[in-house]
Amino acid sequence: MTQRLLLEGAPPRAGAYAHAVVSDGLVYVSGQGPKDPRTGRLPESFDAQVQQALDNLAFILDGANSAMTEVIKLNAYLADLTNFDSFNAIFEKNFGGTLPARTTIGCQLHGIMFEVDCVAKVRA
Template sequence: MSIRRVRTVDGLGQPVGAFSQAVIANGVVYTSGQIPAGADGSMPADFDGQLEATLENLRTLLDGVGSGIDHVVKVNGYLTDAAQLESYNRIYTRWFGDHLPARTTVCVELWGVALELECVALLKEESDA
């Protein structure tokens, strides 16, 4: 079994805590939850901006390990308010288009952010073979 742990990639800040931002095992990428914080720690104030920033962080992480948004097979989303679901679906659909992955979304209490996203994706060379 081949396992690679990625603490961070260019374009993302250092994780605050004892975790890898991604673990790659046998061609499958498992990401830790991504939040809307920029590499400099800044965050948009509104939900739509936070979702865009979180998806951008997820894309940066996936691209940095040899995967991509179009290689995502499963997303787990954590929102702080069920009223955010309409905006979430609209922006999420724009990002994933016709290759919608399987998804679970739940409302939880988070500290200082409106959402967190994690995913499972395939490496490009594994899924394109």
């Protein structure tokens, strides 16, 4: 069974997609940017944008009965690759001993400096 999730309290979607899709014991989380769902604002600094996007990811994973510790594969998108070291430090702080497989991509992003998506296990 496939379940498409639109979660109340999650960051607003920027297009026509689900926050996440759960299928066969895995959750596929759509790209999450740094918009604070409570205020609707974007943090100004790169570091704050990364942390907010990871917080948004954690919120959606929780709503899908998963968690950051269950992330298997993560894709990170940086508008400026000179921020890689900063991103990596924040990433490691958030994932600690449960590092997932990861791809980091430098790309053009619309009005933000960072975006993230992932695939995670649903908790049993």
